[in-house]
Amino acid sequence: MRLEAETKTQLMQRLKTIEGHTRGLQRMVDSEQYCIDIVRQVRAVQRALDKISGLLLENHLETCVATAMSSDRKSEQERVIQELVYLLAGPVIIDLPHPAARLNEVGSQDIKDTFMQVIEDKE
Numbered sequence: 001m002r003l004e005a006e007t008k009t010q011l012m013q014r015l016k017t018i019e020g021h022t023r024g025l026q027r028m029v030d031s032e033q034y035c036i037d038i039v040r041q042v043r044a045v046q047r048a049l050d051k052i053s054g055l056l057l058e059n060h061l062e063t064c065v066a067t068a069m070s071s072d073r074k075s076e077q078e079r080v081i082q083e084l085v086y087l088l089a090g091p092v093i094i095d096l097p098h099p100a101a102r103l104n105e106v107g108s109q110d111i112k113d114t115f116m117q118v119i120e121d122k123e
Contacts, residue, residue: 057087
């Protein structure tokens with residue numbers, strides 16, 4: 001994984017915040033606080049984790065995916081597309097004989113073109 005210093009700093013700060021919230025949740029449960037208050041804190045942690053996921057996905061698209069999509073190695077391009085389709089669509093792909101079969105259905109060239117456009121827009 002390649003992270004810019006600013007992104008890494010943001011991730012680490014968010015993780016420390018989540019760690020603090022999690023310890024707070026433990027104290028809330030231990031002291032048997034009101035259920036709704038605990039649920040609110042849990043949701044705050046979930047939102048914070050979602051932000052971390054978003055930062056990591058953005059970083060992945062800008063680095064790993066951009067590198068793979070601009071390479072001449074079709075297998076590498078298909079590998080990152082499969083990862084993203086699996087991430088976004090979930091495990092339904094597992095039911096197919098081969099994950100690449102699903103890419104042919106949705107049009108792997110369309111997906112590649114979309115990723116390349118995102119990469120070009122970032123440059």
